[in-house]
Amino acid sequence: MNLPFKRDKKIAILGATGLVGLQLIKVLERRNFPVSELRLFASQDSIGKPLLFHKRLMNIQPVDFSNIDIAFFATDGTSSKKYYPAAKEAGCVVIDKSSAFRMDPLVPLVIPEINGHEIAKHRGIIASPNCTTSLLALPLFPLHTAFQIKRIVVATYQAASGGGKKQLQKLLQDAKESTLDLFPHDSALTPNGYVEEEVKMKEEAQKIMRATFALSATCVRVPVIRAHSLAINVEFHLPFTLDKVYEILHQSPGITVYEDRVNNRFATPLFASEKEEVFCGRLRCDASHANTLEMWVVGDQLLKGAALNAVQIAEYL
Numbered sequence: 001m002n003l004p005f006k007r008d009k010k011i012a013i014l015g016a017t018g019l020v021g022l023q024l025i026k027v028l029e030r031r032n033f034p035v036s037e038l039r040l041f042a043s044q045d046s047i048g049k050p051l052l053f054h055k056r057l058m059n060i061q062p063v064d065f066s067n068i069d070i071a072f073f074a075t076d077g078t079s080s081k082k083y084y085p086a087a088k089e090a091g092c093v094v095i096d097k098s099s100a101f102r103m104d105p106l107v108p109l110v111i112p113e114i115n116g117h118e119i120a121k122h123r124g125i126i127a128s129p130n131c132t133t134s135l136l137a138l139p140l141f142p143l144h145t146a147f148q149i150k151r152i153v154v155a156t157y158q159a160a161s162g163g164g165k166k167q168l169q170k171l172l173q174d175a176k177e178s179t180l181d182l183f184p185h186d187s188a189l190t191p192n193g194y195v196e197e198e199v200k201m202k203e204e205a206q207k208i209m210r211a212t213f214a215l216s217a218t219c220v221r222v223p224v225i226r227a228h229s230l231a232i233n234v235e236f237h238l239p240f241t242l243d244k245v246y247e248i249l250h251q252s253p254g255i256t257v258y259e260d261r262v263n264n265r266f267a268t269p270l271f272a273s274e275k276e277e278v279f280c281g282r283l284r285c286d287a288s289h290a291n292t293l294e295m296w297v298v299g300d301q302l303l304k305g306a307a308l309n310a311v312q313i314a315e316y317l
């Protein structure tokens with residue numbers, strides 16, 4: 001007797017019409033994720049709106065998690081908190097892209113290449129990190145394992161699409177009106193002068209890497225459509241050689257060392273857009289401080305920073 005084929009999953013995407021939601025649909029298609037049913041949800045205003053999955057037209061439906069195996073949440077934190085009880089009640093596993101549950105000690109915060117083993121500990125919800133945290137932690141974790149990070153100083157150059165479809169539309173309008181500009185990240189200021197995005201980078205990176213390094217970030221939004229860049233200065237407890245750093249990064253999953261030193265060319269946001277890997281380069285020893293490495297990192301924040309990471313978590317599940 002043949003047993004029923006249990007591999008295919010019933011999937012829901014909450015926030016399917018947003019930038020991350022649309023990427024989730026594409027990543028599920030591209031990675032041929034085994035989907036037996038896909039239900040797409042968004043705000044009330046989008047009910048009935050058509051989207052394509054594997055060339056099939058699908059409409060946004062009223063939210064209903066019954067019989068769903070895995071629900072991707074790609075909406076704001078308030079909506080994640082609002083809909084999680086219904087998803088839990090329906091018995092599906094939630095993979096949340098918002099910040100709502102990331103720092104909850106009972107919720108695994110996962111980058112599969114770093115702490116995929118924590119997925120098994122979930123109690124119905126797994127959080128996927130902030131986009132800049134993902135791009136920071138992925139290349140730094142293997143170096144931390146080898147040399148133990150003491151302190152990170154990082155400046156980010158974040159694309160408009162990182163702020164969702166409204167911020168992307170604003171960038172396109174600014175481009176038409178020749179008012180393109182960059183500005184310090186506009187998430188809320190905290191009492192010590194850091195904005196929330198900068199605080200998230202530190203807290204989330206420490207949680208994922210299970211480490212207590214110091215971190216100071218300056219996050220900046222730049223007039224770029226897609227893919228974030230980071231200039232990272234990282235001090236280690238242990239001495240290192242550049243040869244060893246290259247060797248480690250070459251062996252680490254999800255990372256490509258991209259350096260064309262002859263022509264002085266390194267990864268840019270345009271180059272990294274729509275690519276799954278995170279690109280590292282301009283590797284050099286900080287001439288001003290011992291045991292300290294300088295590096296340039298660029299990655300598509302809608303992919304490894306969001307949709308790809310979430311689908312990789314689902315693949316582990």
Ligand SMILES: NC(=O)c1ccc[n+]([C@@H]2O[C@H](COP(=O)([O-])OP(=O)(O)OC[C@H]3O[C@@H](n4cnc5c(N)ncnc54)[C@H](OP(=O)(O)O)[C@@H]3O)[C@@H](O)[C@H]2O)c1
Nearest residue numbers: 015017018019020042043046074075098131162164165306
């Ligand atoms: N953009 C990135 O690069 C990125 C990276 C990592 C993490 N994230 C996080 O991922 C989440 C989604 O970001 P995004 O950039 O995709 O935002 P977005 O483009 O603004 O899309 C938001 C989505 O949420 C839906 N939505 C809004 N209010 C809702 C409600 N009350 N009930 C149900 N759905 C609702 C929207 O539906 P309508 O179209 O109907 O309004 C839309 O589908 C956010 O938590 C963000 O912080 C984003």
